[in-house]
Amino acid sequence: GESVGLHLPTLSVQEGDNSIINCAYSNSASDYFIWYKQESGKGPQFIIDIRSNMDKRQGQRVTVLLNKTVKHLSLQIAATQPGDSAVYFCAENSRGGYQKVTFGTGTKLQVIP
Amino acid sequence: DSGVTQTPKHLITATGQRVTLRCSPRSGDLSVYWYQQSLDQGLQFLIQYYNGEERAKGNILERFSAQQFPDLHSELNLSSLELGDSALYFCASSEGQVGSPLHFGNGTRLTVT
Numbered sequence: 001g002e003s004v005g006l007h008l009p010t011l012s013v014q015e016g017d018n019s020i021i022n023c024a025y026s027n028s029a030s031d032y033f034i035w036y037k038q039e040s041g042k043g044p045q046f047i048i049d050i051r052s053n054m055d056k057r058q059g060q061r062v063t064v065l066l067n068k069t070v071k072h073l074s075l076q077i078a079a080t081q082p083g084d085s086a087v088y089f090c091a092e093n094s095r096g097g098y099q100k101v102t103f104g105t106g107t108k109l110q111v112i113p
Numbered sequence: 114d115s116g117v118t119q120t121p122k123h124l125i126t127a128t129g130q131r132v133t134l135r136c137s138p139r140s141g142d143l144s145v146y147w148y149q150q151s152l153d154q155g156l157q158f159l160i161q162y163y164n165g166e167e168r169a170k171g172n173i174l175e176r177f178s179a180q181q182f183p184d185l186h187s188e189l190n191l192s193s194l195e196l197g198d199s200a201l202y203f204c205a206s207s208e209g210q211v212g213s214p215l216h217f218g219n220g221t222r223l224t225v226t
Binding site for chain 1: 115117146148154155156158203205211212214215216217218219220
């Protein structure tokens with residue numbers, strides 16, 4: 001069956017360093033991928049997305065890389081700040097005429113001041 | 114603010130009881146999703162509606178049901194509650210097409226005692 005999984009449950013990063021959060025997916029029919037950030041006590045918040053016809057997309061301090069060959073997705077956060085501390089989820093959106101979004105288990109990012 | 118409103122924020126009830134969670138989607142969004150998040154767990158997809166019609170079902174128990182009304186708000190009904198149903202329940206909305214991001218509410222925290 002399809003699944004979206006994350007390599008590391010917790011990532012600790014020094015403030016100012018770059019963070020890389022990885023995600024593996026298994027559904028080759030997925031054509032749209034999204035990263036969400038969930039802060040304590042809040043709902044997930046959209047960060048950045050990428051379509052399957054792209055391999056890189058940049059936002060403000062964030063970059064998403066997609067490697068369809070190995071079904072791998074990563075989120076890079078530049079100059080990590082304390083406010084980046086949260087749980088990060090990758091999600092995949094598969095084809096099928098409607099929008100079915102499957103979430104991975106999440107990676108907790110801890111920023112060390 | 115995502116524009117998605119969930120009520121109530123907190124709910125404490127006893128086993129065997131029935132509760133209704135309410136969600137008002139973001140203005141203009143036709144699709145509503147329900148997710149369950151247990152402690153330190155990922156987001157488990159329950160069910161999706163698009164413009165009043167059920168579009169997809171995930172791991173939703175038979176004791177749970179949902180509907181989307183003509184004004185597009187949605188309700189998730191949980192009955193014969195068990196201790197294991199204690200969780201955060203999130204509602205999200207989107208335009209409904211592949212490639213449109215989900216916007217999440219801040220969830221309803223259900224505690225079953």
